[in-house]
Amino acid sequence: xxDGMEAAQMYENLKADLHRFARSISRHEQEADDLVQxxxxxxxxxxxxxxxxxxxxxxxxxRVMKNRLIDDRRKDxxxxxxxxxxxxxxxxxxxxxxxxxxxxxxxxxxxxxxxFKRYWLGMTSKEIGEQLNVxxxxxxxxxxxxxKTLRRIMEDDR
Numbered sequence: 001x002x003d004g005m006e007a008a009q010m011y012e013n014l015k016a017d018l019h020r021f022a023r024s025i026s027r028h029e030q031e032a033d034d035l036v037q038x039x040x041x042x043x044x045x046x047x048x049x050x051x052x053x054x055x056x057x058x059x060x061x062x063r064v065m066k067n068r069l070i071d072d073r074r075k076d077x078x079x080x081x082x083x084x085x086x087x088x089x090x091x092x093x094x095x096x097x098x099x100x101x102x103x104x105x106x107x108x109x110x111x112x113x114x115x116f117k118r119y120w121l122g123m124t125s126k127e128i129g130e131q132l133n134v135x136x137x138x139x140x141x142x143x144x145x146x147x148k149t150l151r152r153i154m155e156d157d158r
Contacts, residue, residue, distance in 0.1 A: 014058055018039065106153050115143065
């Protein structure tokens with residue numbers, strides 16, 4: 001039980017520094033909070049961390065947060081590349097506006113908006129997610145089902 005109190009004290013001692021560092025390397029407040037939370041969770045499994053001097057504890061947390069951010073950026077880059085590979089074939093982009101509107105009318109307004117932004121405005125899932133204040137992964141998930149629905153509709157029309 002003493003370890004829990006020591007860990008809480010360690011966090012209190014480092015709290016301001018951790019949040020300041022996370023905000024300095026991240027894009028926004030939510031991402032900074034996620035970095036701090038992830039580092040705190042990892043610290044629970046590092047009992048020897050409690051024995052280190054405060055400057056080494058701080059360095060450990062900074063390194064963990066920086067590595068998590070690097071991993072997240074690599075994942076975003078990989079997912080963006082994957083997303084580009086899953087686009088509609090080019091032949092479907094040659095629709096006139098009336099055909100496009102008719103096709104999108106088969107989707108909910110939310111899904112239609114996502115497809116329009118992604119495939120006709122050329123926005124990335126990350127840009128759409130930032131605009132709608134949702135994770136890019138959520139945008140990709142919804143787009144996957146919207147595209148599947150549109151493909152089925154287009155095949156039925158043949």
